[in-house]
Amino acid sequence: xxxxxxxxxxxxxxxxxxxxxxxxxxxxxxxxxxxxxxxxxxxxxxxxxxxxxxxxxxxxxxxxxxxxxxxxxxxxxxxxxxxxxxxxxxxxxxxxxxxxxxxxxxxxxxxxxxxxxxxxxxxxxxxxxxxxxxxxxxxxxxxxxxxxxxxxxxxxxxxxxxxxxxxxxxxxxxxxxxxxxxxxxxxxxxxxxxxxxxxxxxxxxxxxxxxxxxxxxxxxxxxxxxxxxxxxxxxxxxxxxxxxxxxxxxxxxxxxxxxxxxxxxxxxxxxxxxxxxxxxxxxxxxxxxxxxxx
Numbered sequence: 001x002x003x004x005x006x007x008x009x010x011x012x013x014x015x016x017x018x019x020x021x022x023x024x025x026x027x028x029x030x031x032x033x034x035x036x037x038x039x040x041x042x043x044x045x046x047x048x049x050x051x052x053x054x055x056x057x058x059x060x061x062x063x064x065x066x067x068x069x070x071x072x073x074x075x076x077x078x079x080x081x082x083x084x085x086x087x088x089x090x091x092x093x094x095x096x097x098x099x100x101x102x103x104x105x106x107x108x109x110x111x112x113x114x115x116x117x118x119x120x121x122x123x124x125x126x127x128x129x130x131x132x133x134x135x136x137x138x139x140x141x142x143x144x145x146x147x148x149x150x151x152x153x154x155x156x157x158x159x160x161x162x163x164x165x166x167x168x169x170x171x172x173x174x175x176x177x178x179x180x181x182x183x184x185x186x187x188x189x190x191x192x193x194x195x196x197x198x199x200x201x202x203x204x205x206x207x208x209x210x211x212x213x214x215x216x217x218x219x220x221x222x223x224x225x226x227x228x229x230x231x232x233x234x235x236x237x238x239x240x241x242x243x244x245x246x247x248x249x250x251x252x253x254x255x256x257x258x259x260x261x262x263x264x265x266x267x268x269x270x271x272x273x274x275x276x277x278x279x280x281x282x283x284x285x286x287x288x289x290x291x292x293x294x
Contacts, residue, residue: 001026032056037092038099041065042079044072046102053094062100064088069129070104077101110171117156117178119144128171135242136177138165138275139229147181148227148271148292154178166242166274183225183294190214193228193252194288199235201247203255211252214291215259218268225294227271228253233286234277246274252289 003009005027012018012026032055039046044067051060062075065088075092076082079101086092092100108130114123114137121142126134139149154160156178163169163177193210196202203211218226230249232241249272260268277286 002029003027035094036097037094038097039063039065039075040079040099040101041067042102042104043067044070044102044104059091059093062086062088062090062092065102067102067104069107071107073103073105075100076103079103111174112169112171113174113176114152115156115176115178116142116144117180119147119179119181130171130173133168133170135239136163136165136167136169138242138273140275142179144179144181147183149273150180150182152177153180166246168239188293190217190291190293192288192290195284196232196248196287196289198233198284198287199240199244201244201251203251207252208255211255212259215256215263215265218260218293219263219265221293223293224267225269225271226256227292228256228273229290229292230272230274231286231288231290232277233282233284238276241276242274244274245276246272248287249274249289 001012001014003024003026007027007029011029018026035053035055037051037053037060039049039051041049044065046063046065048063051063053060062085065072072088074087075085075090077085077098077100080103082101085100109127110130111125111127112134113125116122119142123137123141128134136152142149149165151165152163154175154177158178158180162180191214193207193214196207197204214226217223228249230245230247230252232245232248235241235244253270253272256270260266272289
């Protein structure tokens with residue numbers, strides 16, 4: 001209590017003894033309530049875990065919780081059911097101290113299975129959260145004598161949607177992709193161009209000499225189809241393994257075309273593809289481009 005409405009006079013606590021010396025009006029002085037909002041992440045994590053709200057001030061901003069494998073559905077008045085108070089980032093003005101509960105929706109996962117479709121060997125299936133992205137594998141692990149992997153398709157006969165090896169794909173449901181093969185004459189492993197420097201796709205003088213010898217052999221043996229498969233020692237990053245191995249195969253293919261033009265050799269088809277790392281091998285010897293000829 002105070003002798004002045006604005007609190008500038010003499011203050012008396014509630015319950016204090018007051019000695020009357022004349023008529024006096026005492027004015028109530030008020031302090032706004034402070035409410036505590038507690039956030040229960042319900043199996044996830046959240047920061048802050050509590051917030052304080054002073055009555056009649058700007059509302060609180062609801063925090064963003066995380067929970068691996070789940071999508072946040074909102075803050076509710078109870079752990080299950082209850083009333084939705086708001087989503088992460090929404091403004092909330094409590095009327096008393098309260099506990100808010102995070103509710104979650106489990107993220108579904110999709111599995112992509114690969115069918116050799118007449119070839120032998122196998123490629124491990126890939127499982128990921130719905131809506132996440134994956135990189136499609138190449139031919140590594142698969143074999144079909146006289147054929148090379150052209151692409152993947154949602155239909156065994158190739159009448160569905162096609163995807164290139166190494167393409168980044170968004171998972172939108174579990175499905176099977178079928179290998180689509182091209183070629184009909186058995187290809188022969190000629191050898192390899194390597195070894196490339198770590199994380200490099202540049203051709204050193206030594207590597208250029210290897211490609212020049214390959215061009216001379218193609219001229220002499222009258223090979224008409226050359227398929228180049230790039231590989232790399234693992235970099236620890238799957239996407240980099242594929243991009244680096246693909247770049248190596250491409251640079252060898254381009255330099256080989258140049259050498260064949262200098263030799264005036266025509267009619268040679270040159271294909272290239274990146275196969276990523278070799279069974280997660282770390283040896284520098286894996287940084288190479290394998291050469292198949294027909």
